[in-house]
Amino acid sequence: MISAYGVLPLQDFGLNENESTPETILALVLHAMLTSARISHELAYKSLKRLIEVGYHNLDTLKKSTWEARAEVLTKGGYTRYREKTATALGELADFVENAELENLLERADSSPVQVRKLIGEIKGIGKVGTDVFFDTAQGVWPILASFIDPRTLDTASNCGLGRDLNSLWKVVGKEPVEMCKLASALTTVRLDKKENEFE
Template identity: 40%
Template sequence: MSKEIALKVDKVLNEFGRSPLHGTRLANPPTLDARPEIVLAMVIDALIKARPISHELTQKTIKTLIEADYHDIDVLSNSTWDDRTMVLEDGGYNRYREQCATNLDGDLNNLLKQANGKPEKVKLLLKEVKGIGDLAAEVFLNNVQSVWPSIAPFIDSRSLKAADEIGIGTNLNQIYKILDQDPVRMSWFANGLSEVRLEKRQDVIEEV
């Protein structure tokens, strides 16, 4: 294992790593577990992040939805289309608010069990939720591996490409070993790669 790769992995994790649901009241480690509302929050997070809107607006919208308790399946189920549209608008998410409000219908009960803990099967089942495609499913897997350890190690395809470009490579098992085979750290690292890519900070890592 290259010492340079290990140093780059550590730099991504320590300088750019982000908790699942970063920027929301659910992001603190004590609150992150496999409760249905946490998993649903991660789906909402993925659904918004897959839209072609700014990074800043994405974070604002996700925070607004969680503040409205839409990660609670009872709250979501009892909300109307107009309710969801208004919350999205409050979050500044105007361009796609009607479509997204409709897509927030859905339930993920027993998804992991149905998939037998296999990432590709989870991805296929998740895409049955209206509005979730490959990108949203991969963003979800980045996060949910922190509470569903059988999903780890996982990095979405765009971030894995970024890892290759900055000299870390694409060997997930090697990266996972550097991270002590810790699914929570793997999730932070995957999100850190997303930050590097979105902020165009590849040069910072390449210099290691």
């Protein structure tokens, strides 16, 4: 499953997911914000690609953007249903990141996943589902968040015959955070593309 579908969330965008840089973390927040909305994952992917192409994973670039520019980028990505709301949320995200120093989030949270969840949950437009998505993806660069697979994805693991015991899955991937991230990504793809029958 990992071999077939375990693509890291930012792998196609030319970002180094092996390093916990401010740009990588902000890109993962953008990923969580877009993919947790009730739109197709294809549109979320296309919109995220547009945001990264214009450099919105860089705090300075995001801060300097106008609401109109953000709305236009989202429109080009096909993210029309929540365009206005998300354009506003992106502006608020820039203010939040500047004030919260997102790159120092782990230090501020005393390396506690519980505190990280609380702080990420303060970002408007993320919510519980978005926070779960962030944990699925960020554990690859922030090992303190491992092991994590969100509840919906654990259901998929069970449907595919892998069970839903997180500790067992953690052992299967050798207790490697990046591999756990890939497994979460693979299971999410299987769930969204309705490919569970390939693994039954």
